[in-house]
């Protein structure tokens with residue numbers, strides 16, 4: 001079911017057990033804009049069915065926050081102008097080149113181009129897979145793009161991110177709401193979960209320059225400003241003590257610096273920053 005955040009903003013909450021990220025709907029006097037397309041045809045269809053129950057203006061735009069499969073594979077269901085940043089446009093090309101029949105999917109999984117979970121979702125939630133081809137984006141921007149939906153401006157910006165190099169965020173100044181996609185998360189490289197440490201501070205600065213009260217995250221649904229500040233604080237506190245690929249040294253440094261043990265979140269982040277050093281040293 002859609003959750004209503006304000007008269008102009010709705011979202012379909014994430015479902016972790018089915019790898020479904022949060023999807024957004026923003027509307028102005030004339031047009032609606034969608035944020036992320038869902039992880040497959042089925043997810044997109046269910047979202048569109050929910051939107052039909054509202055008295056929303058026609059859907060004119062679909063913004064993709066980044067080129068991860070769970071945010072893009074529902075794209076073909078939307079009769080809308082698809083907007084991405086230039087890096088997302090490059091990364092989507094791989095998914096456009098794919099075939100979606102069983103043999104091809106298995107080959108991508110074997111080559112580590114696709115996760116098993118992704119293959120399973122595609123197999124159960126994209127009908128007519130043998131002829132399925134992912135559409136192309138229509139509008140490609142470099143750094144920022146403003147869209148007016150009719151007395152409702154959306155500011156799109158490609159920002160630096162600990163998750164991917166192609167993260168777009170969407171800020172709606174009237175509502176003080178910001179859609180972050182997955183940008184605030186870490187990522188997995190060669191089976192190691194890590195946060196791109198060098199991009200943490202630039203990312204937080206990129207986000208905090210917007211005066212947001214509500215934050216929508218790809219796999220968390222919604223956070224208020226206080227929750228978000230705690231998240232940034234824990235990440236920053238953890239990052240400050242990680243200067244090498246040694247977990248032991250980092251934990252010692254934490255205790256020396258803050259005169260206490262890290263909490264569970266901080267410990268998780270310290271390990272992720274340590275992993276970032278391990279990946280960089282390879």
Ligand SMILES: [Zn+2]
Pocket residue numbers: 066068163182
């Ligand atoms: Zn992602």
